[in-house]
Amino acid sequence: MTGAAGEPAVREHTRPVAGETAAAGSGTAAPGSGTAAAGPGTALGAELRSQVTEFVPLAVTLDGAGGACVAGVTAEGRWLRPEPVTAAQVAGPDPVYAVHHPVRLPLGPATGDGARPEDRAAAGAPRRAGPPAEPARRAALLAAVADPDVATAFAGGRSAGLVAVRPLGYRHQRSTGGRTFLRLEFTDNTGERFDWIVRDVRLLDAGPGEIALPAGPEAPLLYAAVGLTHPNHRFPGRFRGCHPLVVGLHPADGSPLLPNETSLEGTAGAPGTA
Numbered sequence: 001m002t003g004a005a006g007e008p009a010v011r012e013h014t015r016p017v018a019g020e021t022a023a024a025g026s027g028t029a030a031p032g033s034g035t036a037a038a039g040p041g042t043a044l045g046a047e048l049r050s051q052v053t054e055f056v057p058l059a060v061t062l063d064g065a066g067g068a069c070v071a072g073v074t075a076e077g078r079w080l081r082p083e084p085v086t087a088a089q090v091a092g093p094d095p096v097y098a099v100h101h102p103v104r105l106p107l108g109p110a111t112g113d114g115a116r117p118e119d120r121a122a123a124g125a126p127r128r129a130g131p132p133a134e135p136a137r138r139a140a141l142l143a144a145v146a147d148p149d150v151a152t153a154f155a156g157g158r159s160a161g162l163v164a165v166r167p168l169g170y171r172h173q174r175s176t177g178g179r180t181f182l183r184l185e186f187t188d189n190t191g192e193r194f195d196w197i198v199r200d201v202r203l204l205d206a207g208p209g210e211i212a213l214p215a216g217p218e219a220p221l222l223y224a225a226v227g228l229t230h231p232n233h234r235f236p237g238r239f240r241g242c243h244p245l246v247v248g249l250h251p252a253d254g255s256p257l258l259p260n261e262t263s264l265e266g267t268a269g270a271p272g273t274a
Contacts, residue, residue: 050108050123055080056141058162059225059247060090060097061199064179069199070097071118071160071227071247077145079160081118082107082126089126090201099202099248099257100138100264102129114230116159132264138254142223149188150226154239159228163188164252167219170198170211182206184246186224196226198246202258213249213257223250 057072068085082105090097097103105126110119132138146162147153153161165186174180182198203211214220225248231241249257256264 050106050121052104053080053107053120054102054104054129056102057097057099058142058145058250059160059227060095060099060201061227061245061247062087062090062201062204063199068201069227069247071225072103073141073145079118079145079158080107080120081116081160082120082122083110084122091204096126096128098263099250100132102132103127104129116228117157118160135254135264138250138264139252140254142250142252142254146223149190150192150194150244151190153226154228154244157240159242160225160247162223162225162250165222165224166217167213167215167222168193168217169215170213172207182211184224184249186222186246194244196244196246198249199227200246200248200257202261203249221252223252224248225250 053074055072055074057070059069059071061069066087068087068090069081070085070090071079071081073079085097089095103126106123107120108123109121110116111121133141142162146164148163150163153163165188168185168187170182170184172180173183182203183195184198185193185195187193224246227245227247228239228242229245232243251257
């Protein structure tokens with residue numbers, strides 16, 4: 001099935017997700033907050049005013065110039081990208097934004113031209129909203145919100161999604177500007193091959209030869225959070241003038257990606273949750 005201009009139909013993630021947000025309670029914001037209901041004629045996912053919203057980050061990135069970005073999903077499975085995000089909020093010994101750690105902050109409609117469906121304007125400081133869920137719940141969340149392939153993840157103007165991938169190889173490659181980037185070659189469920197820069201903040205400091213993650217035809221399945229930059233018109237064509245990136249990597253079983261992710265080891269749901 002295809003949408004406008006031959007794009008795959010958009011998969012709307014609006015059903016409740018039995019996953020990580022349960023670790024912080026019900027997965028909804030405090031009474032009187034949360035996402036405002038959209039009235040007639042209001043675009044799906046657009047808040048009518050600033051609302052305190054809780055979501056689970058699945059992509060936390062930082063580039064060499066200090067630019068940071070976060071994307072994640074709500075309890076209903078809706079993708080959000082708060083802006084602005086600072087380097088201090090995603091890096092350091094105890095960043096407020098960390099993969100699988102629920103956060104809560106007031107969000108309003110995105111401002112400015114070129115807003116994507118996931119974009120929201122941060123109207124206050126983010127705060128942690130509880131511990132991450134246990135691995136089984138993380139795995140269930142990943143499976144619930146994943147799109148079938150890369151094309152679907154970016155359909156309908158979207159700029160963030162999650163796709164099951166087969167990692168074929170990691171390498172560091174120098175760009176024409178002299179900077180060195182970590183790249184991942186992978187295939188999605190269609191068998192199409194991709195070779196994209198990885199911006200996952202957890203891998204930012206890994207040097208050449210320091211990536212010990214499994215790769216190859218027999219490597220375990222990964223979920224890759226994929227994202228598009230804002231248009232810079234240097235990449236016309238398939239991705240609407242945007243640069244596609246791998247912005248988060250997640251083992252399919254919900255286990256930590258790296259051995260040093262001690263905050264994700266042995267975590268469990270809140271008392272009273274299934």
